[in-house]
Each structure stands twice: as C-alpha cells, then as structure tokens.
Amino acid sequence: MALIIRVRSVVLASAALALASCGSAPEEEAADIAGETVAVPEAESDDMVEPIADPADVMAEPDAAAATQVAAVALPEPASLAQCKSCHSFEEGEPARIGPNLHGIYGNKAGSVAGFNYSPALKSSGLVWDDKTLDEYLAAPTKLVPGGRMPMGQTNPDKRKDIIEYLKSQG
Structure with missing residues (x-):
C-alpha cells in the first residue's frame, strides 16, 4: 500500500x-x-535503518590521528605567500631554491629538510616549527636565530597567520 x-x-x-x-x-x-x-x-x-555507530562514540573527542587528518586538508595558497615564493618552493617534490622547500615543515625540527645546506645557527637552534616558533621566526628571523641566513621576515601579523595556516595545511 x-x-x-x-x-x-x-x-x-x-x-x-x-x-x-x-x-x-x-x-x-x-x-x-x-x-x-x-x-x-x-x-x-x-x-528500517540500523544505527551505524554508538552516539557516545560519535560525540567522543577525536584521537590524534583524526586531528592530524583534519589539519592536513590543504588550504588555497594565500596572497601573502608571494614574498616567500621568491626564495622557497612549497609543492611536494619541488626542488629547493635559495631557501628550502617548505612543504610539510610544520611540526618538524628546523633545519631538517634533506639535501638543503642550512646555516649552522638554524641547524643547532633546536626549534620545532609550530604556530609560536613560526610566528616569531617570520616576524624577525635573525632575532630568533642569530646567525641564520633568512634575510627578510613578515611584519604583518595577519599575513604571518595566513602563511602559518597554509604551512600547517601542507601536511
């Protein structure tokens, strides 16, 4: 019926x-x-449709792997990246330029991209690239790492934030 x-x-x-x-x-x-x-x-x-998950499981906090997967969704390239692109490449597998390829650097130790000749100051800095260290470094590279080779930074905090979010999204 x-x-x-x-x-x-x-x-x-x-x-x-x-x-x-x-x-x-x-x-x-x-x-x-x-x-x-x-x-x-x-x-x-x-x-009738059977439930596919326990509602308590759906509402649970995501695990670290799930959070990483969400964070790894690539964002569109921000306009503020133009200055950076004069020295750095960003796509996976692209060769280094004057500076190293920055694809996937977020969360990694500074000076760790294989095949790039970093300054001794950056290699020994002990920095790990996260929101705080990237923000400080991009604001004044030679202030955070005296003796480093990066000659220019980004003084605009909004542009730094855009750059950091983009780097974070690059996996």
Whole structure:
C-alpha cells in the first residue's frame, strides 16, 4: 500500500520520502497540501535503518590521528605567500631554491629538510616549527636565530597567520 502525499515542491517530497524510509509515516495517509501528488511507499519493519555507530562514540573527542587528518586538508595558497615564493618552493617534490622547500615543515625540527645546506645557527637552534616558533621566526628571523641566513621576515601579523595556516595545511 502506498501513502499519497500532496506537496508543493520536490523538497517536501524528498523530506516525505526520507521520513517514510526511516519508518516515520505521517499520521494521516494523505496530506492535503496544494501542489503535486507523490506516492510514497509505506516502510516495512525490515526496511528500517540500523544505527551505524554508538552516539557516545560519535560525540567522543577525536584521537590524534583524526586531528592530524583534519589539519592536513590543504588550504588555497594565500596572497601573502608571494614574498616567500621568491626564495622557497612549497609543492611536494619541488626542488629547493635559495631557501628550502617548505612543504610539510610544520611540526618538524628546523633545519631538517634533506639535501638543503642550512646555516649552522638554524641547524643547532633546536626549534620545532609550530604556530609560536613560526610566528616569531617570520616576524624577525635573525632575532630568533642569530646567525641564520633568512634575510627578510613578515611584519604583518595577519599575513604571518595566513602563511602559518597554509604551512600547517601542507601536511
């Protein structure tokens, strides 16, 4: 047996179909709403959808691996990266330029990109690139790492934030 529902739009018909497939049938067999007539099959008890997860699991805090996966979604390249691109490459596998390729540096030790000749000061700095260290370094590279080779920084905090978020998204 089919329920007959009058609806004004396809959206209402879709909602009725969704409700019928979940086993939530309207109280009346036919709704008197101006518009088109749509037949909706009545849900059988064996057509019911079983839950796929325990609601407590869905609401639980994500683990570190899940958080990393979310953070690894690449952002579009910000306009503030133009200054950086004069010396650095950012795409995975691109060769180094005057400065090292910065793809994937977030969370890594400073001076650790294989094949690039870093200054002794940066190699021995002990820095790990995170929001705080990148912000300080980009603001004044030679202040944070005296003896480093990076000649220029970014004084605008909003542009630094954009650059850091982009680097973070690069995995």
